[in-house]
Amino acid sequence: MSSPQSKLQIAIVGGGIAGVALALDLCRHAHLNIQLFEAAPAFGEVGAGVSFGANAVRAIEGLGIGKPYQLIADRTPEPWQDIWFEWRRGVDAGYLGASIAPGVGQSSVHRADFLDALAQQLPAGIACFDRRALKVEETAERVRVGFTDGTEHECDLLIAADGIKSSIRDYVLQGLGHPAVAPRFSGTCAYRGMIDSETLRAAYRAAGIDEHLINVAQMYLGLDGHILTFPVKKGRLINVVAFVSDRSSQDPQWPQDKPWVKNTTQTEMLDAFSNWGDAVRILLECIPAPTLWALHELEELPGYVHGRVGLIGDAAHAMLPHQGAGAGQGLEDAWLLARLLAEPQVDAGNVKRVLEVYDQVRRPRACRVQRTSWEAGELYELRDRQVGDDQSLLSATLASRFDWLWNHDMEIDLASARAQLGWQ
Template identity: 85%
Template structure:
């Protein structure tokens, strides 16, 4: 900034994976004063297993949290260690092909375990709980965020990592003169459950189902439905997500008075897949008390930044989970912002310009990931206009369609950011 300040005050609203990862990186730099505000009384993640592609694993390592991640992450055992998913027909578990991510394969973890591992490294005093943001004001070169308890906090930069229901997104869009964007129901719901892997192995043996389906992450495909499985908790549990899409309404609406996540019955879940084969039937019979998730997403935003306020993670680009890419995009956001703010030259630059460069670089990629995540769901459920259920074309498409996502060069993004900021050489 063009000011005598020697410290940049950064506030982060939202204590999910992206927000905590960003805080962990930023607190290591003497010229940054970091405070994180979380609405809940303690850190906690909603959901179960989360998968990270090769790009996300690189972001994790670049944020300096690779070691705690490696200690809890699951990897497929050899010789299948590079397989992201095997693709199979839902009706009979017939093999369609596999997607290969060399050196990474299926890298997954339980969300709560990962957040716990990150939060345990955050120094005391950085995180403040019970602080739900409700509004933002900017005056001059300062930002003030107000909380429901009547308190407020002032800072130089405010980063909103407060999820799909972000309370700060409206401020950014209003500042840009753009229409507000609210979460939209996708028409797809997901039955979820966790199965003890030894229980599933016994059940498969009893039913004569190939145990290989437990050893390797699987994706079962069918018309308007698909199911994924992968291990978490060091292989002790199998994470199962069974998606069902209702396409009878072009503009589906989830009732405002119904929770997005609720308990449901095994009978309802089994009925949804009653035409599928034994591998799926036995799998779902091992989930006595599934939950049902109404999948919501955001439209692509016209901007992630206004003034000294920026959005990251699901606050900016909440997407469908069909590429296992949502959390990874939040980590890519955090990685680029951390690299820019950690550079001492940020003190000689108007910090708003740093956010504008972040927006210019990250938004096109994140929007593309949003679009292709929806497209992946269409592909899995035989609704892709070009592929449908043509198995040879489906196999070749699935084998290569994730390469652009996983092989993204984040260092090139950083170099472009330096160029835009006039920082010719990294320090």
């Protein structure tokens, strides 16, 4: 048992962006003892470019990791610095409009680069590797997490940041009297690749295609498909994600024996977009060996916490990537938890209540972002019931639909949480 005078022992399971960001913030506080457990032998992120909205950039700054982020982040160059995406028709790259994020624009980074920058700041002894969580046991006062190597760790509070395939989520749901929730296949797959920006410029120049399409993040829209491009690695590479949706089934299934990510052929990718225009065709021709990703998500959960165990990031609300908001929601989780747990009045006696308030404040917003991320995909692929393929309505909708997401004030969330906790 922890005495009120002892350090609050917090364990974080999962060494992705959200887990490491939370650990970094919490380990700065003398009254907290932080241990981070990662299943892999070293930190590493799956994927390539990740985009952050204005809300996520504020969370990054609030977590004290703004400087390392800005050192490696990509921004749209002037005079287009406020543009998040330009929207275009896939058939001819015709301009539909742009979404503007003042002061932020398209802020993106290579996932592995960002995680590496964060991990370098972790104090020695915080991270433990090759520790895959297997089970959780809880008493009134402590939590014990068991790992596949037979070791165990006891703490006052356990935070699961172990992704969409979380091994701890089912414990929380069982405690809430809810059946287990497994990731579900969305019916959408994504072809991904990275292109040397000079290679793409040369190809566009040779075909007489405007190089502006390389300078500014683009989203090409079409029936049952859409393609996004944005720069990473300080503009040296162009991150390309080409989505295609199979709408033949109401309940699409991904074969259990097939990996979610696999190598595929350029021919298959080009066939999926054979009716699209030259800008798209040449773009995809610059990706000789794409990978194919089966996009999975979670249903909205009835709760993110049980007892002394809480979920953050994709373990709680894995979503489709269509608003560039998934990683940002994990960072918002980390920001709010870090602000609350940093309070000196938090101890082993009231930490369960802190988790309950975190859930009450964060879950409604995260669930809305999950829901609207799916809706965004329908909009991009001309399947929105109100908008369809009406170009003027599509342009107007895209110009403003992200404002509520980006302009969210997390300080209001913190004030609400503090009020619920009775803190002045």
